[in-house]
Amino acid sequence: MTTEILLKGVRPYGEGDPVDVLIADGEIAGIGSPSATDDAEVVEAAGQVLLPGFVDLHTHLREPGREDTETIATGSAAAALGGYTAVFAMANTDPVADNAVVVEHVWRLGQAAGLVDVHPVGAVTVGLGGEKLAELGTMAASAAGVRVFSDDGKCVHDPLLMRRALEYSIALDAVIAQHAEEPRLTVGAQAHEGEQAARLGYAGWPASAEESIVARDCLLARHAGARLHICHVSTAGTADVLAWAKERGTRVSAEVTPHHLLLTDERLSGYDPVNKVNPPLRTGADTERLRRALADGVIDCVATDHAPHAVQDKDCEWAAAKPGMLGLQTALSIVTETMVRSGLLDWRGVARVMSERPAEIAGLPDQGRPIAVGEPANLTLVDPDAEWTVRGAELASIAANTPYEGMRLPGAVTATLLRGRFTVREGKLA
Numbered sequence: 001m002t003t004e005i006l007l008k009g010v011r012p013y014g015e016g017d018p019v020d021v022l023i024a025d026g027e028i029a030g031i032g033s034p035s036a037t038d039d040a041e042v043v044e045a046a047g048q049v050l051l052p053g054f055v056d057l058h059t060h061l062r063e064p065g066r067e068d069t070e071t072i073a074t075g076s077a078a079a080a081l082g083g084y085t086a087v088f089a090m091a092n093t094d095p096v097a098d099n100a101v102v103v104e105h106v107w108r109l110g111q112a113a114g115l116v117d118v119h120p121v122g123a124v125t126v127g128l129g130g131e132k133l134a135e136l137g138t139m140a141a142s143a144a145g146v147r148v149f150s151d152d153g154k155c156v157h158d159p160l161l162m163r164r165a166l167e168y169s170i171a172l173d174a175v176i177a178q179h180a181e182e183p184r185l186t187v188g189a190q191a192h193e194g195e196q197a198a199r200l201g202y203a204g205w206p207a208s209a210e211e212s213i214v215a216r217d218c219l220l221a222r223h224a225g226a227r228l229h230i231c232h233v234s235t236a237g238t239a240d241v242l243a244w245a246k247e248r249g250t251r252v253s254a255e256v257t258p259h260h261l262l263l264t265d266e267r268l269s270g271y272d273p274v275n276k277v278n279p280p281l282r283t284g285a286d287t288e289r290l291r292r293a294l295a296d297g298v299i300d301c302v303a304t305d306h307a308p309h310a311v312q313d314k315d316c317e318w319a320a321a322k323p324g325m326l327g328l329q330t331a332l333s334i335v336t337e338t339m340v341r342s343g344l345l346d347w348r349g350v351a352r353v354m355s356e357r358p359a360e361i362a363g364l365p366d367q368g369r370p371i372a373v374g375e376p377a378n379l380t381l382v383d384p385d386a387e388w389t390v391r392g393a394e395l396a397s398i399a400a401n402t403p404y405e406g407m408r409l410p411g412a413v414t415a416t417l418l419r420g421r422f423t424v425r426e427g428k429l430a
Protein backbone atom coordinates (compact mmCIF):
# COMPACT_ATOMS: atom_id res chain seq x y z
CA MET A 1 0.00 0.00 0.00
CA THR A 2 1.20 3.48 -0.83
CA THR A 3 1.46 6.20 1.80
CA GLU A 4 -1.71 8.19 2.25
CA ILE A 5 -1.79 11.91 1.54
CA LEU A 6 -3.98 14.30 3.53
CA LEU A 7 -4.59 17.73 2.00
CA LYS A 8 -5.76 19.91 4.88
CA GLY A 9 -8.09 22.89 4.59
CA VAL A 10 -8.58 22.98 0.83
CA ARG A 11 -11.61 24.31 -1.04
CA PRO A 12 -12.62 22.05 -3.95
CA TYR A 13 -13.47 24.30 -6.93
CA GLY A 14 -12.93 27.25 -4.57
CA GLU A 15 -16.42 26.63 -3.18
CA GLY A 16 -17.81 26.16 0.32
CA ASP A 17 -16.02 25.73 3.62
CA PRO A 18 -12.49 24.29 3.73
CA VAL A 19 -12.30 20.49 3.94
CA ASP A 20 -9.63 17.83 4.28
CA VAL A 21 -9.11 15.53 1.32
CA LEU A 22 -7.61 12.09 1.82
CA ILE A 23 -5.82 10.36 -1.04
CA ALA A 24 -4.97 6.67 -0.99
CA ASP A 25 -4.16 4.07 -3.63
CA GLY A 26 -4.34 6.59 -6.43
CA GLU A 27 -7.86 7.68 -5.58
CA ILE A 28 -9.73 10.23 -3.53
CA ALA A 29 -10.53 8.22 -0.40
CA GLY A 30 -12.33 10.79 1.72
CA ILE A 31 -13.56 14.40 1.76
CA GLY A 32 -14.58 16.33 4.88
CA SER A 33 -12.76 15.22 8.01
CA PRO A 34 -11.51 11.79 6.96
CA SER A 35 -9.11 10.02 9.32
CA ALA A 36 -5.71 9.19 7.91
CA THR A 37 -3.18 6.60 9.04
CA ASP A 38 -0.31 7.77 11.31
CA ASP A 39 2.26 7.74 8.54
CA ALA A 40 0.10 9.77 6.13
CA GLU A 41 1.79 12.72 4.47
CA VAL A 42 -0.02 15.80 5.74
CA VAL A 43 -0.09 18.95 3.60
CA GLU A 44 -1.28 22.17 5.20
CA ALA A 45 -3.12 23.88 2.36
CA ALA A 46 -5.42 26.36 4.05
CA GLY A 47 -7.03 28.77 1.60
CA GLN A 48 -5.97 26.83 -1.46
CA VAL A 49 -8.23 25.79 -4.29
CA LEU A 50 -8.36 22.12 -5.31
CA LEU A 51 -9.05 21.48 -8.98
CA PRO A 52 -9.00 18.44 -11.26
CA GLY A 53 -5.56 18.13 -12.91
CA PHE A 54 -5.25 20.27 -16.03
CA VAL A 55 -5.31 18.72 -19.50
CA ASP A 56 -3.52 20.46 -22.38
CA LEU A 57 -4.78 19.52 -25.84
CA HIS A 58 -1.97 21.39 -27.57
CA THR A 59 1.70 21.32 -26.69
CA HIS A 60 4.95 21.01 -28.62
CA LEU A 61 7.57 18.91 -26.83
CA ARG A 62 10.09 18.89 -29.73
CA GLU A 63 11.27 15.31 -29.17
CA PRO A 64 12.21 13.65 -31.45
CA GLY A 65 14.29 16.12 -33.45
CA ARG A 66 14.81 19.34 -31.51
CA GLU A 67 15.94 18.12 -28.12
CA ASP A 68 18.08 21.27 -27.87
CA THR A 69 14.84 23.22 -27.21
CA GLU A 70 12.66 20.75 -25.26
CA THR A 71 12.52 17.05 -24.50
CA ILE A 72 9.61 14.95 -23.37
CA ALA A 73 11.20 14.91 -19.90
CA THR A 74 11.72 18.68 -19.63
CA GLY A 75 8.36 19.44 -21.21
CA SER A 76 6.73 17.00 -18.76
CA ALA A 77 8.37 18.85 -15.89
CA ALA A 78 7.06 22.19 -17.19
CA ALA A 79 3.61 20.63 -17.55
CA ALA A 80 3.53 19.22 -14.02
CA LEU A 81 4.73 22.55 -12.60
CA GLY A 82 1.93 24.21 -14.54
CA GLY A 83 -0.65 21.94 -12.88
CA TYR A 84 -1.10 19.53 -15.80
CA THR A 85 -1.68 15.81 -15.43
CA ALA A 86 -2.10 15.10 -19.16
CA VAL A 87 -0.79 16.82 -22.28
CA PHE A 88 -1.16 16.19 -26.01
CA ALA A 89 2.13 16.41 -27.87
CA MET A 90 1.76 17.75 -31.40
CA ALA A 91 3.01 15.75 -34.36
CA ASN A 92 5.31 18.35 -35.95
CA THR A 93 8.48 16.70 -34.72
CA ASP A 94 11.39 15.39 -36.78
CA PRO A 95 10.61 12.65 -37.74
CA VAL A 96 6.93 13.60 -37.89
CA ALA A 97 4.59 11.58 -35.67
CA ASP A 98 2.73 10.17 -38.66
CA ASN A 99 3.13 6.46 -37.90
CA ALA A 100 2.78 3.95 -35.07
CA VAL A 101 6.53 3.75 -34.37
CA VAL A 102 6.92 7.45 -33.60
CA VAL A 103 3.71 7.80 -31.57
CA GLU A 104 4.58 4.74 -29.47
CA HIS A 105 8.06 6.17 -28.89
CA VAL A 106 6.59 9.46 -27.64
CA TRP A 107 4.03 7.69 -25.44
CA ARG A 108 6.73 5.47 -23.86
CA LEU A 109 9.10 8.38 -23.22
CA GLY A 110 6.25 10.19 -21.49
CA GLN A 111 5.46 7.22 -19.29
CA ALA A 112 9.17 6.84 -18.46
CA ALA A 113 9.36 10.50 -17.40
CA GLY A 114 6.32 9.79 -15.23
CA LEU A 115 5.33 13.39 -14.51
CA VAL A 116 2.30 13.73 -16.75
CA ASP A 117 0.57 11.49 -19.28
CA VAL A 118 1.97 12.48 -22.66
CA HIS A 119 -0.52 11.56 -25.36
CA PRO A 120 0.92 11.82 -28.84
CA VAL A 121 -1.18 13.58 -31.47
CA GLY A 122 -0.91 11.76 -34.79
CA ALA A 123 -0.37 13.64 -38.04
CA VAL A 124 -3.31 13.76 -40.44
CA THR A 125 -1.12 13.64 -43.55
CA VAL A 126 2.18 11.91 -44.29
CA GLY A 127 5.06 14.14 -43.21
CA LEU A 128 2.55 17.00 -42.66
CA GLY A 129 2.77 17.27 -46.43
CA GLY A 130 -0.94 17.86 -46.92
CA GLU A 131 -1.08 15.41 -49.82
CA LYS A 132 -1.70 11.90 -48.56
CA LEU A 133 -3.56 10.69 -45.48
CA ALA A 134 -1.33 9.18 -42.81
CA GLU A 135 -2.18 5.76 -41.38
CA LEU A 136 -4.59 7.02 -38.76
CA GLY A 137 -5.86 3.50 -38.07
CA THR A 138 -2.50 2.00 -37.12
CA MET A 139 -1.72 4.99 -34.87
CA ALA A 140 -5.11 4.56 -33.19
CA ALA A 141 -4.48 0.82 -32.73
CA SER A 142 -0.93 1.33 -31.41
CA ALA A 143 0.09 1.27 -27.75
CA ALA A 144 -0.30 5.07 -27.80
CA GLY A 145 -4.01 4.71 -28.61
CA VAL A 146 -4.06 7.94 -30.63
CA ARG A 147 -7.47 9.65 -30.69
CA VAL A 148 -6.44 13.18 -31.67
CA PHE A 149 -5.01 13.84 -35.12
CA SER A 150 -3.60 17.13 -36.35
CA ASP A 151 -1.14 18.58 -38.84
CA ASP A 152 -0.71 21.54 -36.46
CA GLY A 153 1.90 23.99 -37.67
CA LYS A 154 0.27 23.45 -41.06
CA CYS A 155 -3.35 23.60 -42.15
CA VAL A 156 -4.99 20.62 -43.83
CA HIS A 157 -5.99 23.01 -46.58
CA ASP A 158 -7.12 20.58 -49.29
CA PRO A 159 -10.87 20.30 -48.68
CA LEU A 160 -11.09 16.81 -50.14
CA LEU A 161 -8.32 15.52 -47.88
CA MET A 162 -9.94 17.22 -44.88
CA ARG A 163 -13.25 15.63 -45.78
CA ARG A 164 -11.65 12.17 -46.01
CA ALA A 165 -9.83 12.64 -42.69
CA LEU A 166 -13.07 13.65 -40.98
CA GLU A 167 -14.92 10.67 -42.47
CA TYR A 168 -12.15 8.27 -41.48
CA SER A 169 -11.99 9.63 -37.93
CA ILE A 170 -15.57 8.54 -37.16
CA ALA A 171 -14.76 4.82 -37.13
CA LEU A 172 -11.74 5.52 -34.89
CA ASP A 173 -13.82 7.62 -32.47
CA ALA A 174 -11.18 10.27 -33.02
CA VAL A 175 -11.17 14.02 -33.48
CA ILE A 176 -9.38 16.04 -36.16
CA ALA A 177 -7.75 19.18 -34.72
CA GLN A 178 -7.32 21.83 -37.37
CA HIS A 179 -4.69 24.59 -37.51
CA ALA A 180 -7.01 26.94 -39.40
CA GLU A 181 -4.93 28.97 -41.82
CA GLU A 182 -5.76 29.27 -45.51
CA PRO A 183 -2.19 29.23 -46.85
CA ARG A 184 -2.99 31.24 -49.97
CA LEU A 185 -4.03 34.14 -47.76
CA THR A 186 -0.97 34.10 -45.51
CA VAL A 187 1.97 33.91 -47.93
CA GLY A 188 4.83 35.78 -46.25
CA ALA A 189 2.57 36.89 -43.41
CA GLN A 190 4.34 38.22 -40.32
CA ALA A 191 1.65 39.82 -38.16
CA HIS A 192 -2.10 40.33 -37.80
CA GLU A 193 -3.33 42.23 -40.87
CA GLY A 194 -4.36 45.61 -39.51
CA GLU A 195 -3.10 49.05 -38.55
CA GLN A 196 -0.16 47.80 -36.56
CA ALA A 197 1.22 45.56 -39.35
CA ALA A 198 0.76 48.42 -41.80
CA ARG A 199 2.67 50.80 -39.54
CA LEU A 200 5.54 48.34 -39.03
CA GLY A 201 5.63 47.33 -42.68
CA TYR A 202 4.85 43.66 -42.10
CA ALA A 203 2.89 41.49 -44.53
CA GLY A 204 -0.47 40.80 -42.91
CA TRP A 205 -2.15 37.57 -41.73
CA PRO A 206 -5.82 38.40 -42.21
CA ALA A 207 -8.48 37.21 -39.78
CA SER A 208 -10.38 35.80 -42.75
CA ALA A 209 -7.58 33.27 -43.41
CA GLU A 210 -8.57 31.63 -40.12
CA GLU A 211 -12.31 32.23 -40.28
CA SER A 212 -12.76 30.88 -43.82
CA ILE A 213 -11.15 27.54 -42.91
CA VAL A 214 -13.13 27.29 -39.67
CA ALA A 215 -16.38 27.90 -41.57
CA ARG A 216 -15.44 25.43 -44.30
CA ASP A 217 -14.45 22.73 -41.83
CA CYS A 218 -17.58 23.19 -39.73
CA LEU A 219 -19.58 22.53 -42.89
CA LEU A 220 -17.44 19.50 -43.78
CA ALA A 221 -17.68 18.09 -40.24
CA ARG A 222 -21.42 18.56 -40.15
CA HIS A 223 -21.84 16.86 -43.48
CA ALA A 224 -19.64 13.95 -42.44
CA GLY A 225 -21.14 13.72 -38.93
CA ALA A 226 -17.57 13.86 -37.65
CA ARG A 227 -15.90 15.61 -34.74
CA LEU A 228 -13.78 18.67 -35.45
CA HIS A 229 -11.60 20.63 -33.04
CA ILE A 230 -10.28 24.10 -33.86
CA CYS A 231 -6.78 24.87 -32.58
CA HIS A 232 -5.77 28.26 -31.15
CA VAL A 233 -8.80 30.39 -32.06
CA SER A 234 -7.53 33.95 -32.41
CA THR A 235 -10.26 36.16 -33.89
CA ALA A 236 -13.67 37.51 -32.91
CA GLY A 237 -14.99 36.35 -36.28
CA THR A 238 -14.02 32.74 -35.53
CA ALA A 239 -16.03 32.94 -32.30
CA ASP A 240 -19.03 34.08 -34.37
CA VAL A 241 -18.60 31.18 -36.81
CA LEU A 242 -18.30 28.70 -33.93
CA ALA A 243 -21.41 30.06 -32.23
CA TRP A 244 -23.32 29.64 -35.49
CA ALA A 245 -21.99 26.11 -36.10
CA LYS A 246 -22.73 24.97 -32.54
CA GLU A 247 -26.25 26.40 -32.67
CA ARG A 248 -27.02 24.15 -35.59
CA GLY A 249 -25.59 21.08 -33.87
CA THR A 250 -22.18 20.76 -35.54
CA ARG A 251 -19.84 18.52 -33.56
CA VAL A 252 -17.16 21.17 -33.21
CA SER A 253 -15.03 22.13 -30.23
CA ALA A 254 -12.41 24.85 -29.93
CA GLU A 255 -9.51 26.02 -27.81
CA VAL A 256 -8.00 29.42 -27.10
CA THR A 257 -4.44 29.99 -25.89
CA PRO A 258 -3.58 32.06 -22.82
CA HIS A 259 -1.58 34.46 -25.01
CA HIS A 260 -4.54 35.14 -27.30
CA LEU A 261 -6.60 35.96 -24.20
CA LEU A 262 -4.10 38.50 -22.90
CA LEU A 263 -1.69 39.85 -25.50
CA THR A 264 -2.40 42.07 -28.50
CA ASP A 265 -0.48 43.21 -31.57
CA GLU A 266 0.33 46.47 -29.81
CA ARG A 267 3.26 44.53 -28.40
CA LEU A 268 4.81 44.33 -31.84
CA SER A 269 6.10 47.90 -31.74
CA GLY A 270 9.09 46.62 -29.75
CA TYR A 271 10.09 44.41 -32.75
CA ASP A 272 10.86 41.60 -30.29
CA PRO A 273 10.27 38.20 -31.99
CA VAL A 274 9.31 36.72 -28.62
CA ASN A 275 5.88 38.08 -29.60
CA LYS A 276 5.86 36.31 -32.95
CA VAL A 277 3.36 33.45 -32.92
CA ASN A 278 1.02 31.64 -35.23
CA PRO A 279 -1.78 32.63 -35.40
CA PRO A 280 -0.53 36.14 -34.65
CA LEU A 281 -1.47 38.31 -31.69
CA ARG A 282 -4.64 40.14 -32.71
CA THR A 283 -6.42 43.27 -31.47
CA GLY A 284 -7.90 44.22 -28.10
CA ALA A 285 -11.38 43.70 -29.53
CA ASP A 286 -10.41 40.11 -30.40
CA THR A 287 -9.08 39.34 -26.91
CA GLU A 288 -12.29 40.74 -25.41
CA ARG A 289 -14.45 38.55 -27.64
CA LEU A 290 -12.30 35.46 -27.01
CA ARG A 291 -12.63 35.92 -23.24
CA ARG A 292 -16.41 36.15 -23.51
CA ALA A 293 -16.55 33.16 -25.87
CA LEU A 294 -14.54 31.09 -23.38
CA ALA A 295 -16.79 32.17 -20.52
CA ASP A 296 -20.01 31.29 -22.33
CA GLY A 297 -18.79 28.01 -23.84
CA VAL A 298 -18.58 29.03 -27.50
CA ILE A 299 -14.89 28.24 -27.02
CA ASP A 300 -14.60 25.05 -24.99
CA CYS A 301 -11.21 25.15 -23.40
CA VAL A 302 -7.78 26.67 -22.91
CA ALA A 303 -4.79 25.01 -24.60
CA THR A 304 -1.27 26.34 -24.28
CA ASP A 305 0.27 25.81 -27.74
CA HIS A 306 3.50 25.66 -25.71
CA ALA A 307 6.11 26.19 -28.45
CA PRO A 308 9.75 26.19 -27.30
CA HIS A 309 12.31 27.69 -29.68
CA ALA A 310 16.10 27.99 -29.56
CA VAL A 311 17.73 31.37 -28.88
CA GLN A 312 19.07 31.59 -32.44
CA ASP A 313 15.56 31.04 -33.82
CA LYS A 314 14.09 33.85 -31.70
CA ASP A 315 16.89 36.33 -31.10
CA CYS A 316 17.11 37.41 -34.74
CA GLU A 317 15.31 39.71 -37.14
CA TRP A 318 11.51 39.42 -37.02
CA ALA A 319 11.00 37.84 -40.45
CA ALA A 320 13.56 35.10 -39.80
CA ALA A 321 12.29 34.22 -36.31
CA LYS A 322 10.19 31.11 -35.72
CA PRO A 323 6.66 31.62 -34.44
CA GLY A 324 5.68 30.26 -31.02
CA MET A 325 6.00 30.91 -27.30
CA LEU A 326 6.25 28.94 -24.06
CA GLY A 327 3.00 28.41 -22.21
CA LEU A 328 2.80 25.44 -19.85
CA GLN A 329 4.00 27.09 -16.65
CA THR A 330 2.19 30.39 -17.13
CA ALA A 331 -1.23 29.19 -18.36
CA LEU A 332 -2.97 29.08 -14.97
CA SER A 333 -1.72 32.56 -14.10
CA ILE A 334 -2.84 34.08 -17.39
CA VAL A 335 -6.25 32.44 -17.01
CA THR A 336 -6.41 33.77 -13.43
CA GLU A 337 -5.58 37.25 -14.69
CA THR A 338 -7.86 37.35 -17.74
CA MET A 339 -10.80 35.20 -16.65
CA VAL A 340 -10.95 34.93 -12.84
CA ARG A 341 -9.83 38.41 -11.76
CA SER A 342 -12.07 39.89 -14.45
CA GLY A 343 -15.04 37.99 -12.99
CA LEU A 344 -15.72 36.08 -16.21
CA LEU A 345 -15.05 32.65 -14.67
CA ASP A 346 -15.10 31.24 -11.15
CA TRP A 347 -12.85 28.31 -10.18
CA ARG A 348 -15.57 25.85 -11.19
CA GLY A 349 -15.33 27.44 -14.61
CA VAL A 350 -11.55 27.14 -14.61
CA ALA A 351 -11.93 23.42 -13.90
CA ARG A 352 -14.23 23.20 -16.89
CA VAL A 353 -11.99 24.98 -19.40
CA MET A 354 -8.62 23.65 -18.22
CA SER A 355 -9.53 20.08 -17.28
CA GLU A 356 -13.04 18.74 -17.85
CA ARG A 357 -13.73 19.87 -21.40
CA PRO A 358 -10.28 19.04 -22.80
CA ALA A 359 -10.49 15.57 -21.20
CA GLU A 360 -13.91 15.05 -22.79
CA ILE A 361 -12.79 16.27 -26.21
CA ALA A 362 -9.82 13.89 -26.19
CA GLY A 363 -11.80 11.03 -24.64
CA LEU A 364 -9.62 10.56 -21.55
CA PRO A 365 -11.64 8.53 -19.03
CA ASP A 366 -9.45 9.22 -15.98
CA GLN A 367 -8.86 12.95 -16.39
CA GLY A 368 -11.14 15.90 -15.76
CA ARG A 369 -13.13 13.82 -13.29
CA PRO A 370 -15.23 15.21 -10.42
CA ILE A 371 -13.52 15.80 -7.09
CA ALA A 372 -15.39 13.01 -5.29
CA VAL A 373 -14.65 9.86 -3.29
CA GLY A 374 -13.60 6.96 -5.50
CA GLU A 375 -12.42 9.16 -8.35
CA PRO A 376 -8.81 9.03 -9.65
CA ALA A 377 -6.55 11.46 -7.79
CA ASN A 378 -5.38 13.54 -10.74
CA LEU A 379 -5.45 16.89 -8.99
CA THR A 380 -4.03 20.39 -8.95
CA LEU A 381 -3.71 22.65 -5.94
CA VAL A 382 -3.75 26.37 -6.63
CA ASP A 383 -2.89 29.28 -4.37
CA PRO A 384 -5.27 31.93 -5.74
CA ASP A 385 -3.67 34.78 -3.77
CA ALA A 386 -0.04 34.09 -4.65
CA GLU A 387 1.84 36.31 -7.09
CA TRP A 388 5.09 35.50 -8.84
CA THR A 389 7.46 37.05 -11.34
CA VAL A 390 8.14 35.17 -14.57
CA ARG A 391 11.79 34.49 -15.39
CA GLY A 392 12.29 32.45 -18.55
CA ALA A 393 15.61 31.11 -17.35
CA GLU A 394 13.94 29.67 -14.25
CA LEU A 395 11.25 27.76 -16.13
CA ALA A 396 11.68 24.00 -16.53
CA SER A 397 11.74 24.17 -20.32
CA ILE A 398 15.10 24.13 -22.07
CA ALA A 399 14.03 27.09 -24.21
CA ALA A 400 13.22 30.37 -22.49
CA ASN A 401 10.98 32.15 -25.02
CA THR A 402 8.27 33.39 -22.67
CA PRO A 403 6.45 36.59 -23.65
CA TYR A 404 5.78 37.24 -19.95
CA GLU A 405 9.41 37.81 -18.94
CA GLY A 406 9.57 40.02 -15.83
CA MET A 407 5.79 40.23 -15.49
CA ARG A 408 4.19 39.78 -12.09
CA LEU A 409 1.31 37.29 -12.43
CA PRO A 410 -1.44 36.15 -10.06
CA GLY A 411 -2.19 32.54 -9.08
CA ALA A 412 0.33 29.78 -8.51
CA VAL A 413 0.27 25.99 -8.75
CA THR A 414 1.53 24.67 -5.41
CA ALA A 415 0.99 20.95 -5.98
CA THR A 416 0.08 18.48 -8.71
CA LEU A 417 -0.91 14.88 -8.14
CA LEU A 418 -0.85 12.20 -10.83
CA ARG A 419 -2.73 9.04 -9.85
CA GLY A 420 -2.38 9.90 -6.17
CA ARG A 421 1.34 10.69 -6.28
CA PHE A 422 2.88 14.15 -6.00
CA THR A 423 4.60 15.25 -9.17
CA VAL A 424 4.86 18.79 -7.76
CA ARG A 425 4.95 19.78 -4.09
CA GLU A 426 5.33 23.25 -2.61
CA GLY A 427 5.64 24.55 -6.17
CA LYS A 428 8.64 22.36 -6.96
CA LEU A 429 9.09 19.02 -8.69
CA ALA A 430 8.51 16.28 -6.11
Ligand SMILES: NC(=O)N[C@@H](CC(=O)O)C(=O)O
Nearest residue numbers: 060152153277278307323324
Ligand atom coordinates in the same frame (compact mmCIF):
# COMPACT_ATOMS: atom_id res chain seq x y z
N1 LIG B 1 2.15 28.30 -32.67
C1 LIG B 1 3.30 28.57 -33.26
O1 LIG B 1 3.59 29.73 -33.53
N2 LIG B 1 4.19 27.60 -33.56
C2 LIG B 1 3.98 26.19 -33.44
C3 LIG B 1 3.15 25.64 -34.55
C4 LIG B 1 1.69 25.94 -34.45
O2 LIG B 1 1.06 25.81 -33.38
O3 LIG B 1 1.06 26.30 -35.46
C5 LIG B 1 5.34 25.53 -33.39
O4 LIG B 1 5.44 24.31 -33.57
O5 LIG B 1 6.31 26.22 -33.10
Ligand SMILES: [Zn+2]
Nearest residue numbers: 152153179231
Ligand atom coordinates in the same frame (compact mmCIF):
# COMPACT_ATOMS: atom_id res chain seq x y z
ZN1 LIG C 1 -0.97 25.78 -35.02
Ligand SMILES: [Zn+2]
Nearest residue numbers: 090152153305
Ligand atom coordinates in the same frame (compact mmCIF):
# COMPACT_ATOMS: atom_id res chain seq x y z
ZN1 LIG D 1 0.84 24.39 -32.10
